[in-house]
Amino acid sequence: MRFWIFLLFVSLIQVAVGQDESSAFAKANSSYTAENYQEAIDSYESILQSGQHSAELYYNLGNSYYKMNQVGPAIYNYEKALQMEPSNDDFQNNLKFAQQLRVDSVEEVQSNPFNEFVTGIFTSLSVDNWAYLSIILALLTVLFFILYHYAATAGKKRLMFVISMIFLLATIFAIVAASYSQQLMDDNQQAIVYSAETITKSEPRASAESSFSIHEGTKVTILEEYENWAKIKVANGSESWMPLSDLKKL
Known part of the structure; x- marks a missing residue:
């Protein structure tokens, strides 16, 4: 009670x-x-x-x-x-x-079309959605396998078995997609520049040689962190260091 x-x-x-x-x-x-x-x-x-x-x-x-x-x-x-x-x-x-309101107009480096195609498929859904989809597909796989077990005729057994195998393969694909999407997020920590303008440095210290300026709204990939600095990579391939406080991680 x-x-x-x-x-x-x-x-x-x-x-x-x-x-x-x-x-x-x-x-x-x-x-x-x-x-x-x-x-x-x-x-x-x-x-x-x-x-x-x-x-x-x-x-x-x-x-x-x-x-x-x-x-x-x-x-x-x-x-x-x-x-x-x-x-x-x-x-x-x-x-x-x-x-379109950004100051920086960054031209992206051309990547492998096949890699873009594969990445596009795996990132068409969020990690959570891939996970939910894999659970639904797994349940359908079990359901059709049970129907296969209790099917009365050989023809129905074959049909239920084929359908269960299709759902099983789809489940495996969804799990792989979720894992790959998560790996992409972990390996490519991205962030948005929040400062109006930042002069990046060749090394993680304020007195280091200046590299290039970067402005608010630009999306970057964080390659490495050291104390209060982040080594960033811009879409055009340029790399440099900037203060972590000028970034907001996605």
Whole structure:
């Protein structure tokens, strides 16, 4: 009896918290609609600080920063939204609009077309979505294998077996895709430049020789970290060091 009372108490708390979060999100949206963009930003950021994350939340926050002409935060939040929903056209289009406000126009180094194709497939879904998909496919594999076991005729057995094998292969592919996507994220820690302008250095110290300037909103890959410095790589292949405080990791 105590267990069920405790379970009911926890459920009521979760419902109350969910309603508060929904109310906070609605309030932030109302501020955005009323063109009170700073108020909307404060509200969205408050929701994030509470531990709640969603693609729509990052997208709306990106829109708010975009309206305030804050290029770095706008691009950062659009990128975060795309990490959760990589194929969302609205996220992609708004990111392109925000990128047009950047000072830096970086031409990307040409990569292997086959690698781009494979990477595009594996990153078409987020890591979490690949994981969810693998679970669903695994359950379907088990279901059709059970149906194969209880099928009354040889023809139905063959059909159920073939379908279960197809779902098994699809499950393996989804697991591999999730693993590969996670590995890409781990090996390619990316960040957005938040400072208006940073003069990068050849070594991780302020007195080192200057390399090149980089501006707010530029996306970089962090290759290495040393104390308060990050060795970064720009899309055109240039590498240098800059303060970690001028970056925000994705």
